[in-house]
Structure formats: C-alpha cells, structure tokens
Amino acid sequence: MDSHLHDTLNFDALITALPEPVLLVARDGRVWSANQAAVELLGAQIRGAQIRAHLRQPEVAAMLDRALAGSENATASFVTSSASAETVWQVTARPMGADTLVLSLHDISHREAAEAQRREFVANVSHELRSPLTVLAGFIETLQGSAAQDPAARQEFLSIMAREAERMTGLVSDLLSLSRVEGAEKIRPRTPVAIDMVLRATLAALRPQIESAGIEVTLTLPEDLPEVPGDYDQLVQVYHNLLENALKYGANGGRIKIAASTVPAVPGFEGPVLRIDVTDYGEGIDPIHIPRLTERFYRVDRARSRDQGGTGLGLAIVKHILNRHRGRLCIRSAPGEGATFSTLLPTG
Ligand SMILES: Nc1ncnc2c1ncn2[C@@H]1O[C@H](COP(=O)(O)OP(=O)(O)O)[C@@H](O)[C@H]1O
Ligand SMILES: [Mg+2]
Structure with missing residues (x-):
C-alpha cells in the first residue's frame, strides 16, 4: 500500500510537470490521475470519471478498445473547440503495467x-x-x-x-x-547595399516596358541616403515587382513616382528606417483587397493579371524578401486614386 502510494505521488508529480495533457486510466476506463493540463482541457470532474464519457468521439472510443485489447501504441485524433478556435489533439494510449493506460494528448493543430x-x-x-x-x-x-x-x-x-x-x-x-x-527567411542578409543603385538598376531593367507604356517615371532620392544591410539581388526584385505592378495596373495614371526618404523612428523598428514609396495614379485598389494582396496567387482581377502575364506571386515574394530584411510593406490606396506601395527597411 505504502509503495503504491509512493508510486502514485511520484506519478502525480511527474505528470503534473508535463506541459501537455496526460491521464492515467484504469482497465475499466476510470481516470485515476490527470495532470493540470488535462484538468484545464477537460475540467476537474475528469478525475475519477469514466474516460469515455469525456472523450466522446468514436475514433477515440475505438482507440481505447484497441489499447485495452493490448495494442502497444494506439492513437486517434480528438477535436476540441472553443468560441475562437478548434484544436486538434493527437491522443496516444500506451499500457503501463497490466492495469493502467497512459493517455497523452498532443496538440497538432x-x-x-x-x-x-x-x-x-x-x-x-x-x-x-x-x-x-x-x-x-x-x-x-x-x-x-x-x-x-x-x-x-x-x-x-x-x-x-x-x-x-x-x-x-x-x-x-x-x-x-x-x-x-x-x-533563407531566418538568415538576415548583412551586406551594405546602396539603395540608389538598386533603384537605378530596377529602372534600367524595366525601361522597355516603361517606354512602351508611355509612362513618365520620376525618381526622387535625398542626398544623404543611408546604406541598408541587405541582399542586392533580392532588393532589386522587390522594386522590380512593385514597379512592374505600377506599370501593369496603374498605367492609365500616366506617371509613376519613386521616392526615398529616411524616417527617424517607426514603431517596431530600432533606429532610423529607409522608406521607399512606389506611387502610381491608376485605378487604385478597393480596401477590401488590400490585406490579402500579399497572399500567394491572390489577384483582384484574375483574368486581367493573366492577360498581363502575372502569376499572383509578385507581392508574396516582396513580402518574404522584406521579412528576411526585417522590413515591412505598407499599401495605401483608394479606388480611382492610384496606389502607394511603401517599403520600410531598417538601416542598421
Ligand atoms: N499598383 C497596383 N494597382 C492596382 N492593383 C495592384 C497594384 N499592384 C498590385 N495590384 C493587385 O495585386 C494583385 C497581386 O499582385 P502580384 O502579387 O504582383 O501578382 P500579379 O501582378 O502577378 O497578378 C494584382 O493581380 C493586382 O490585382
Ligand atoms: Mg505583379
């Protein structure tokens, strides 16, 4: 008796220390121990209760039968839902000695x-x-x-x-x-990059499209433009994609403005931030689309993007490159008023 009590205390201490729900279940399905995480998930009444009455999903019941019949490693999924979200748990039952099953729940949402x-x-x-x-x-x-x-x-x-x-x-x-x-998103690029070179290279590469669209593109650069730690080719890709979009979707505005500036402080950034605005004066974007534009394959007008040879991936690539640079993309637009795509890049 004493040694059993001793074991029980040890088990309780052990399973309480585990972060995910763990239950010890007797052969008859009664829960004889449940850790804190299990109580938080299933309620305090789980202790001493019939496990089947609480994990009432057919897949779990079948899994318990298999485990009690001697299956060494039975698993099932179990779904709990709250007002805000659904959680998918993987329930595993393993025999411990002859009389007990250890049930552990692992969040696989x-x-x-x-x-x-x-x-x-x-x-x-x-x-x-x-x-x-x-x-x-x-x-x-x-x-x-x-x-x-x-x-x-x-x-x-x-x-x-x-x-x-x-x-x-x-x-x-x-x-x-x-x-x-x-x-490579976790690896921040560190080579100092002169952004004026990046912007000039981008403009040169898109010169044929600019000329055939008959659009005037102006580039405004302050004198004391700081270098940013970055990846030159990827930054060219960012402005290439933004300028290409301005040309494709904002062409009827007749002009495009690219402007660089240094902003001393921006929430979420340490130190000064380099801001580049790519502004067109085309038809603009309805606000309901703006939050979704950087999703892969999201386009406001699928057929139109296709006709222009678009893939729906340009802004997704921009977002990931900026993330890698610890930067950010801000989009401002209203229907009929053109659009400004701003990149914010840390200078240090
Ligand atoms: N300057 C812009 N003006 C209006 N709509 C734009 C502009 N830039 C992007 N969009 C919209 O965002 C969508 C996604 O852009 P993007 O990811 O570059 O894909 P793609 O250009 O290949 O369609 C475009 O299909 C277009 O609907
Ligand atoms: Mg594009």
Whole structure:
C-alpha cells in the first residue's frame, strides 16, 4: 500500500510537470490521475470519471478498445473547440503495467494547418500550370490537323503558344524565387547595399516596358541616403515587382513616382528606417483587397493579371524578401486614386 502510494505521488508529480495533457486510466476506463493540463482541457470532474464519457468521439472510443485489447501504441485524433478556435489533439494510449493506460494528448493543430496550407498551395500551382498546358495541347492538336496547311493561322497560333510557354516559365521562376526566399527567411542578409543603385538598376531593367507604356517615371532620392544591410539581388526584385505592378495596373495614371526618404523612428523598428514609396495614379485598389494582396496567387482581377502575364506571386515574394530584411510593406490606396506601395527597411 505504502509503495503504491509512493508510486502514485511520484506519478502525480511527474505528470503534473508535463506541459501537455496526460491521464492515467484504469482497465475499466476510470481516470485515476490527470495532470493540470488535462484538468484545464477537460475540467476537474475528469478525475475519477469514466474516460469515455469525456472523450466522446468514436475514433477515440475505438482507440481505447484497441489499447485495452493490448495494442502497444494506439492513437486517434480528438477535436476540441472553443468560441475562437478548434484544436486538434493527437491522443496516444500506451499500457503501463497490466492495469493502467497512459493517455497523452498532443496538440497538432499547427501541423494540421501547415498541411492544409501545403495542400492548397499544391492545388493552386497545379491549377496555374494546367491552364497554359491546356492551351498548348489544344493548339498542338490544331496545328497537327486543320491548321497544318494554313501558314497565317500557324503564325498566329505559334505566337499564342510562345506566350503560354513564357507564362509557365514565369510561374516556375517565381515559384523558385519564393521557395529560395522562404528557405533563407531566418538568415538576415548583412551586406551594405546602396539603395540608389538598386533603384537605378530596377529602372534600367524595366525601361522597355516603361517606354512602351508611355509612362513618365520620376525618381526622387535625398542626398544623404543611408546604406541598408541587405541582399542586392533580392532588393532589386522587390522594386522590380512593385514597379512592374505600377506599370501593369496603374498605367492609365500616366506617371509613376519613386521616392526615398529616411524616417527617424517607426514603431517596431530600432533606429532610423529607409522608406521607399512606389506611387502610381491608376485605378487604385478597393480596401477590401488590400490585406490579402500579399497572399500567394491572390489577384483582384484574375483574368486581367493573366492577360498581363502575372502569376499572383509578385507581392508574396516582396513580402518574404522584406521579412528576411526585417522590413515591412505598407499599401495605401483608394479606388480611382492610384496606389502607394511603401517599403520600410531598417538601416542598421
Ligand atoms: N499598383 C497596383 N494597382 C492596382 N492593383 C495592384 C497594384 N499592384 C498590385 N495590384 C493587385 O495585386 C494583385 C497581386 O499582385 P502580384 O502579387 O504582383 O501578382 P500579379 O501582378 O502577378 O497578378 C494584382 O493581380 C493586382 O490585382
Ligand atoms: Mg505583379
């Protein structure tokens, strides 16, 4: 008796120290011990109660039967919900001696959410790749059949096919950029970068698009522009994506302004912050879309983005690059009033 009591006290002390819910259950299903985390989850009345009356989900009941029948490592998932969220628990039952099961609950909600996100991402990518492939396959068939002897149609179809192939190339290269940036997001780049060089390089690369859109782009740089610790190529990508969007979606405003400034203090930043605004005077964005623009594949107008060769990944890449630089993206816009995309970068 004494030694049993001694064991019990030790077990209680041990399981109380564990952060996740743990219960000791007798063969008849009665809970003879529950740690603090289990009491918080299931209520104090769980002690001494019938476990099946509290974990009332068929999967858990079946798992308990298996465990009591001698299964060494039975698991099941168990879902609890509160007003604000649902929690998914993985319940594991392991025998301890002949008469007791140790039930432990492990919160796997984050894993479930990450898996759901991954599935959605794969579905999106597949969908995005499928549409150009469908177009290509259709034209290949046409060229093999009815259009084989029609040089004019062939020229037209080949140029559509080239555009679709280009779209796929763009998508694949955006996906690669995204995965590269996400992979390195924890590693902050430290090389001093002169942002005026970055902006001039971006403008030079987009010069053909600027000229063909007939848009005037002005660049305003203060004299004493500080360098920022960063990754030159990634920063070029940030302003390339922002300027490209301004050209694609804000072209009817006729002009684009890029302006750099130093802000002495911004909440959430230590020390001065380098701010770059990319402003267009186009049709602007409805506020309901603004919080979602940096989500992968989110576009206000899907067909329009597609027509422009967009992938819906540009701003997601911008956000991840800025995160890696411990920076931030702010978007201000109203319908009919153009849009300003501002990047904030720490200077130290
Ligand atoms: N300057 C802008 N003016 C209006 N809408 C914009 C602007 N920049 C981005 N958007 C909207 O945000 C969406 C997402 O942008 P992005 O991630 O770069 O994808 P993409 O350009 O490939 O569609 C665009 O499809 C567009 O609807
Ligand atoms: Mg874009």
